[in-house]
Amino acid sequence: MKTVKNKTVLITGASSGIGEAFAYELAKKGANLIITARSEDKLKVLASKISKKYNVEVNVFTGDLLKKDTPVKLYNQIKQAGLSVDLLINNAGFGKWVNFLDESIDGYEEMIEININALVKLCYLVLPEMLEKGDCGIINVASTGALQPCPYVATYCASKSFVLNFSEALYGEYYKKGVTITALCPGNTTTGFQAIAKANTKGMSADSSETVAKEAISALLKNKSFKIVGTMNYLQSFLPRLLPRKSVINIVQKMMNDKVNGLKK
Template identity: 40%
Template sequence: MRALTGKTALVTGASSGIGEAIARKLAAEGVNLVLVARSQDKLKQLADALTQSYAVQCTVLLADLSTQNCGATVHGQVKAMGLTVDILVNNAGYGTYGPFDSIAPENEQAEIAVNIAAVVDFAHAFLPEMLKRGEGTILNVASTAAFQPVPYMAVYAASKAFVLSFSEALWAEYRQQGIHVVALCPSAVDTGFINHLGNESVRKTAAFSTTLQPEQVAAHAMKAIYGKGPTHITGFKNWLIAQSARFAPRSLVARSSADMMRPPVQNGATSH
């Protein structure tokens, strides 16, 4: 097990939900933090709380991850502060829900930018220095949606499939050079992400009938960071479903997913 005390982790989307919960878990392990999101007030409150509770150093950086070269920009700020990032947590995510033709193209472009382009950009920005040191960890938050097509969340699921494949590929490329890359794949999580998918009736659908709490996902994130494999799925049931989706006929998987995800209300968009 790798000792984390005294290391520095950068967490995107750290102002709430999964990102905040992961930041709290890391701080409890004695990890200094670079907290990245768009909400200065929330980040400042979190940074103050973690510093007071765990005596770790917390740096707040504001960034819009839907902008081009956001990873390079944040890396430049981190370098200017003289900080070294040992653990990169690509958590920030954006989702859209509803029939594909009903969703504004600009919303889905933002979804692709945050869920895919930013993940690649941050990896490009921080991986080279990890390679020079011969150690480092990159945790990319994907989803169990990565393992099958998800009608009515088509772009979101496809973006998470990218994150999964990307993470597994980097794991294979760099695992013998001291770099641990892992995709964390949680099922539905009770955050603002769900709250904005439509209304409370969405929670009654099969796909969202059971949800994890951010703290549960954060506990799995720590296992993923300490682990060795390229993929960490939250729980045996979710692991079994993911494997089944990989081997079942794709048309059957898509139809079953459509039945679970069919919108009871108008579509919306949100971020986690």
């Protein structure tokens, strides 16, 4: 993808955190927006601020991606409004830092529904038109947790491993056909994720949502298949390649056990 100026961008989970940062950064670059999340009030406030500040079009569609039919309903609403998506940012998602059996199976099903199923459905829905137009793109938000097995964050990190591999596979299929798919792998980021995940990130460095959004857009425009945010995160990504897998598991287990179960001591 060569430019986002005058393009129409669909951002999921746009009401806060990285999604909100994407909205501001893309509007600053001249993109028109379609923002979606569950909170209509937050989306409307955000739309008003962005449209006034950057003089771009901002459309609001609310929807709960935990519901299986939401991606199709959202896509149909977009089409009925006469809009066409040039860039999709699959940002919505959540995780939990927890002993595996301390979370309900319903919670894991919801995590998989939004982190994997909704993301796949939205990619499937927008890709045909993108291929017709060319110069389009998709940014799928994965995580540095996608790069190795993560005890105590097992389902979340496994879902993000899916996102990373899925995105790079699609990149291989479509980047020569005018659609760039970039997997974004941020590390610890200052968002509301930590509160929902009950994540103990004390002592951990964190990137801002704005930094993550800027680096993701830059990577997309450079035709990158993935982007790891942060120099230390990038260096740590080599660890699973250098050590036996069991050693990596033991390292992550010790670190995460201190973060998760250390709170219970």
